[in-house]
Amino acid sequence: xxxxxxxxxxxxxxxxxxxxxxxxxxxxxxxxxxxxxxxxxxxxxxxxxxxxxxxxxxxxxxxxxxxxxxxxxxxxxxxxxxxxxxxxxxxxxxxxxxxxxxxxxxxxxxxxxxxxxxxxxxxxxxxxxxxxxxxxxxxxxxxxxxxxxxxxxxxxxxxxxxxxxxxxxxxxxxxxxxxxxxxxxxxxxxxxxxxxxxxxxxxxxxxxxxxxxxxxxxxxxxxxxxxxxxxxxxxxxxxxxxxxxxxxxxxxxxxxxxxxxxxxxxxxxxxxxxxxxxxxxxxxxxxxxxxxxxxxxxxxxxxxxxxxxxxxxxxxxxxxxxxxxxxxxxxxxxxxxxxxxxxxxxxxxxxxxxxxxxxxxxxxxxxxxxxxxxxxxxxxxxxxxxxxxxxxxxxxxxxxxxxxx
Amino acid sequence: xxxxxxxxxxxxxxxxxxxxxxxxxxxxxxxxxxxxxxxxxxxxxxxxxxxxxxxxxxxxxxxxxxxxxxxxxxxxxxxxxxxxxxxxxxxxxxxxxxxxxxxxxxxxxxxxxxxxxxxxxxxxxxxxxxxxxxxxxxxxxxxxxxxxx
Numbered sequence: 001x002x003x004x005x006x007x008x009x010x011x012x013x014x015x016x017x018x019x020x021x022x023x024x025x026x027x028x029x030x031x032x033x034x035x036x037x038x039x040x041x042x043x044x045x046x047x048x049x050x051x052x053x054x055x056x057x058x059x060x061x062x063x064x065x066x067x068x069x070x071x072x073x074x075x076x077x078x079x080x081x082x083x084x085x086x087x088x089x090x091x092x093x094x095x096x097x098x099x100x101x102x103x104x105x106x107x108x109x110x111x112x113x114x115x116x117x118x119x120x121x122x123x124x125x126x127x128x129x130x131x132x133x134x135x136x137x138x139x140x141x142x143x144x145x146x147x148x149x150x151x152x153x154x155x156x157x158x159x160x161x162x163x164x165x166x167x168x169x170x171x172x173x174x175x176x177x178x179x180x181x182x183x184x185x186x187x188x189x190x191x192x193x194x195x196x197x198x199x200x201x202x203x204x205x206x207x208x209x210x211x212x213x214x215x216x217x218x219x220x221x222x223x224x225x226x227x228x229x230x231x232x233x234x235x236x237x238x239x240x241x242x243x244x245x246x247x248x249x250x251x252x253x254x255x256x257x258x259x260x261x262x263x264x265x266x267x268x269x270x271x272x273x274x275x276x277x278x279x280x281x282x283x284x285x286x287x288x289x290x291x292x293x294x295x296x297x298x299x300x301x302x303x304x305x306x307x308x309x310x311x312x313x314x315x316x317x318x319x320x321x322x323x324x325x326x327x328x329x330x331x332x333x334x335x336x337x338x339x340x341x342x343x344x345x346x347x348x349x350x351x352x353x354x355x356x357x358x359x360x361x362x363x364x365x366x367x368x369x370x371x372x373x374x375x376x377x378x379x380x381x382x383x384x385x386x387x388x389x390x391x392x393x394x395x396x397x398x399x400x401x402x403x404x405x
Numbered sequence: 406x407x408x409x410x411x412x413x414x415x416x417x418x419x420x421x422x423x424x425x426x427x428x429x430x431x432x433x434x435x436x437x438x439x440x441x442x443x444x445x446x447x448x449x450x451x452x453x454x455x456x457x458x459x460x461x462x463x464x465x466x467x468x469x470x471x472x473x474x475x476x477x478x479x480x481x482x483x484x485x486x487x488x489x490x491x492x493x494x495x496x497x498x499x500x501x502x503x504x505x506x507x508x509x510x511x512x513x514x515x516x517x518x519x520x521x522x523x524x525x526x527x528x529x530x531x532x533x534x535x536x537x538x539x540x541x542x543x544x545x546x547x548x549x550x551x552x553x554x
Contacts, residue, residue: 061495144504226467
């Protein structure tokens with residue numbers, strides 16, 4: 001999607017009472033970027049089964065955030081990968097030998113695939129792809145919004161391996177008139193009034209995309225239970241709400257999916273920028289889909305103190321919704337001048353792209369370091385935060401502050 | 406790590422069969438210590454079985470920790486009702502981590518829990534819950550807006 005149209009851009013500025021700055025690129029004052037909230041409860045580090053120390057968001061169901069220090073590399077370790085469940089209870093015991101994946105609905109043959117079937121009857125393919133929660137960075141929104149108050153760590157990148165979803169659907173034989181395909185996991189709400197977490201994709205979307213997988217491996221290992229063991233849906237380039245974990249059932253529908261989590265939740269304003277004037281309600285909404293361009297500085301950490309005259313290698317990652325990152329740039333002077341970072345290995349268009357940037361600060365003082373990325377379509381990050389009431393798809397230019405001493 | 410475990414199962418210096426040679430060379434030791442060698446072999450076989458079971462990872466069982474105390478609601482009038490009614494589907498860290506909301510916003514949120522998710526809240530409890538949320542997690546007194554440096 002494109003940067004906000006000039007009209008929306010001006011409206012947003014006007015709404016914030018800042019119209020005098022309109023048209024300027026990167027106002028040096030910097031407050032337009034929206035500082036991390038200083039109001040949030042300080043969140044503890046916790047260690048869950050098969051995971052390392054992660055930042056707790058909620059205990060029940062578990063939601064765990066990856067610390068920024070892991071985003072200095074393209075591949076997020078399985079044990080550090082974020083965890084996001086919606087409903088309780090979640091599965092705590094899964095036996096892959098007795099597990100069966102049901103494929104049914106509007107198909108010729110109802111299938112019940114064992115893990116062995118999945119591994120032997122279909123090609124095994126791998127794709128390196130970013131999973132990012134729609135609400136990643138929600139706590140940075142201003143005005144703030146209700147919902148999981150994630151920092152920036154509800155994202156990760158792994159090499160996913162498994163069967164192509166389209167191969168599995170072809171084996172089942174999609175019938176004429178099929179419209180959408182729903183995914184359901186082993187988590188089933190204890191309260192029957194809570195809608196079960198079911199997500200869907202268009203049949204055409206799946207049949208045309210060889211990268212949509214039923215993944216049973218993550219970085220060459222079985223998935224951690226909290227990341228979807230024994231198998232999860234992987235939709236490279238799209239937000240992670242579609243990536244149903246602990247997958248149990250795939251149903252082909254001959255009518256539109258009317259489930260709560262598709263029809264009511266996970267929707268963004270139907271405007272070119274997916275945003276509305278802060279504090280307002282959109283008139284029309286559409287399901288969230290493709291990831292926006294983002295980039296982060298993982299090293300040094302925010303508020304680091306750096307010795308003057310020493311060379312420091314800044315590191316981080318950038319990603320987009322599947323076109324591929326072409327350029328990452330840094331600014332050491334609040335957006336006046338931008339310099340190119342060095343890009344790491346290209347692991348395909350859906351992956352985190354590592355970048356590094358050597359800097360030898362000569363002058364003591366406080367610095368705000370900005371990072372922005374461009375993908376192959378020329379799309380980049382927004383200069384002022386785009387707002388929507390659910391706190392989705394944040395992609396503002398990111399920054400850290402450091403002190404050179 | 407595994408090599409260490411393996412080592413501890415074997416002779417101090419060398420692998421099983423060669424223990425004999427070693428022990429022969431040592432003064433005061435007559436022959437191979439068969440009972441030791443046998444128990445060591447048995448342990449290795451056992452370990453191998455356990456390891457294959459672990460590595461095949463056909464089954465995973467995890468235990469989740471209880472609700473973390475950081476999500477505990479502040480004390481205040483009506484807190485028990487909120488704990489009871491708002492803690493059944495999710496831990497209350499869902500509440501304490503939210504940005505401060507005013508009466509209208511909290512009341513909309515409580516209404517959403519009841520209407521959309523079917524939270525079992527009685528009519529007369531709604532006001533108790535909203536009042537508690539506003540007094541504990543409502544707007545702060547005027548405070549200066551964060552200035553950019």
